[in-house]
Structures are given as structure tokens and as C-alpha cells.
Amino acid sequence: DIQMTQSPSSLPASLGDRVTITCRASQDIGNHLRWFQQKPGKSPRLMIYGATNLAAGVPSRFSGSRSGSDYSLTINSLESEDMAIYYCLQHNEYPPYTFGAGTKLELK
Amino acid sequence: EVQLVESGGGLVQPGRSVKLSCAASGFTFSHFYMAWVRQAPTKGLEWVASISSGGRDTFYRDSVKGRFTISRDNAQNTLYLQMDSLRSEDTATYYCTRLDFWGQGVMVTVSS
Numbered sequence: 001d002i003q004m005t006q007s008p009s010s011l012p013a014s015l016g017d018r019v020t021i022t023c024r025a026s027q028d029i030g031n032h033l034r035w036f037q038q039k040p041g042k043s044p045r046l047m048i049y050g051a052t053n054l055a056a057g058v059p060s061r062f063s064g065s066r067s068g069s070d071y072s073l074t075i076n077s078l079e080s081e082d083m084a085i086y087y088c089l090q091h092n093e094y095p096p097y098t099f100g101a102g103t104k105l106e107l108k
Numbered sequence: 109e110v111q112l113v114e115s116g117g118g119l120v121q122p123g124r125s126v127k128l129s130c131a132a133s134g135f136t137f138s139h140f141y142m143a144w145v146r147q148a149p150t151k152g153l154e155w156v157a158s159i160s161s162g163g164r165d166t167f168y169r170d171s172v173k174g175r176f177t178i179s180r181d182n183a184q185n186t187l188y189l190q191m192d193s194l195r196s197e198d199t200a201t202y203y204c205t206r207l208d209f210w211g212q213g214v215m216v217t218v219s220s
Binding site for chain 1: 145207208213
């Protein structure tokens with residue numbers, strides 16, 4: 001099965017900061033990579049699909065990128081509403097699919 | 109507007125069964141693969157099972173193979189998850205999802 005290694009697990013940051021979260025895939029997944037945001041007591045929200053595409057309604061300060069088997073989510077100019085847990089998901093051609101372990105983004 | 113509404117959770121004894129349902133609306137249900145994803149209390153997201161748009165192909169994580177069955181009724185726009193031989197480690201919130209849109213989740217607690 002494909003493993004997704006997500007880092008860091010915790011990310012203290014200040015409002016206005018630029019932060020980056022990374023997932024590394026253990027096998028080739030092409031661009032079959034999504035990023036989700038989850039706030040306490042809420043369902044996950046799709047932020048990025050196809051590794052680099054912004055989902056509908058997501059602020060432009062969010063972006064996704066890929067370098068080989070490393071996939072990154074970057075948030076420019078952090079706002080308070082961005083504090084949440086972020087998960088990557090690999091959904092290669094066929095299941096099983098795999099989530100990263102999550103990154104808790106919190107105020108420093 | 110896409111809506112996914114789960115039902116059927118609750119408290120169930122180890123070894124017993126429960127069936128989750130997910131009513132879909134706002135999109136052409138029969139055109140999409142669907143999935144169940146779970147989240148144990150204070151833990152991360154875990155893919156459980158997926159089903160093809162027509163229902164012919166199903167996929168499961170190893171820990172639920174032979175115990176859980178995913179199915180769908182495209183005429184009723186409904187996704188199901190039959191959960192048998194439940195274990196304490198199956199305790200979680202179960203989400204119905206298209207892997208872009210998600211339901212609100214339904215809690216399943218396995219305990220005696």
C-alpha cells in the first residue's frame with residue numbers, strides 16, 4: 001500500500017506568516033493528491049485537488065505544489081480562520097487510498 | 109447544492125452489526141465513485157471503503173475486509189455501509205464522501 005508521510009505534525013505560527021505543510025508519497029501517485037482542512041467538530045473541507053488546483057470558494061492565499069514525490073500545501077499571510085488540522089490524501093488510480101497523519105496549525 | 113446525510117449510527121455491542129446509510133442529493137449520484145471514511149476520537153482520517161459508480165467494484169481497507177460491505181442504490185441515491193462483527197477499534201465517526209464533498213458524519217460506538 002502507498003504510504004503518505006506528512007510533516008510537521010504540529011505547526012505553531014503567527015498571523016500573517018507563510019507556512020508550508022508537506023506530504024511525501026512512498027510510490028508514484030502522479031497528481032492524485034488532495035488537501036483537506038478540518039476544524040474541531042466539523043467535516044473535512046476540500047482545499048486543493050489534483051495537487052495544485054484550488055477548490056471552489058477557497059481563498060487564494062492557499063496553494064498546492066509538487067516536487068517529485070513531495071507535495072506541499074502553502075498558506076500565505078495566515079489568518080485566524082486558517083487554524084485547523086490539515087490532511088493530505090492520495091487517491092491513486094485504485095484504492096486503497098491513504099491520508100497523511102495530519103498537521104495541526106495553531107497560533108504561536 | 110451537494111448534500112450527503114448519514115444515518116444509522118449509535119451504540120452497538122462488540123460482535124454485533126449496524127448498517128449506515130447516506131442520502132445523497134444535489135448531484136447525479138450514479139455518476140460518482142463514493143466512499144466511507146472514518147475518524148476515531150481524537151485521531152486522524154482513515155479511508156474505509158469505496159464503491160464504483162455502478163456498484164460493481166468495491167474496495168476495502170484490510171482491517172475491515174470480510175466484516176464490512178459497501179453498497180449503493182442508485183435509484184434511491186443512497187450509499188450504505190453494512191458493518192458486521194464489530195470491534196472496539198471500529199469506534200469512530202463515519203463520513204460518507206465523494207472525496208470532495210463530505211457528510212456531517214455519524215458516530216458509531218462499539219462497547220459492551
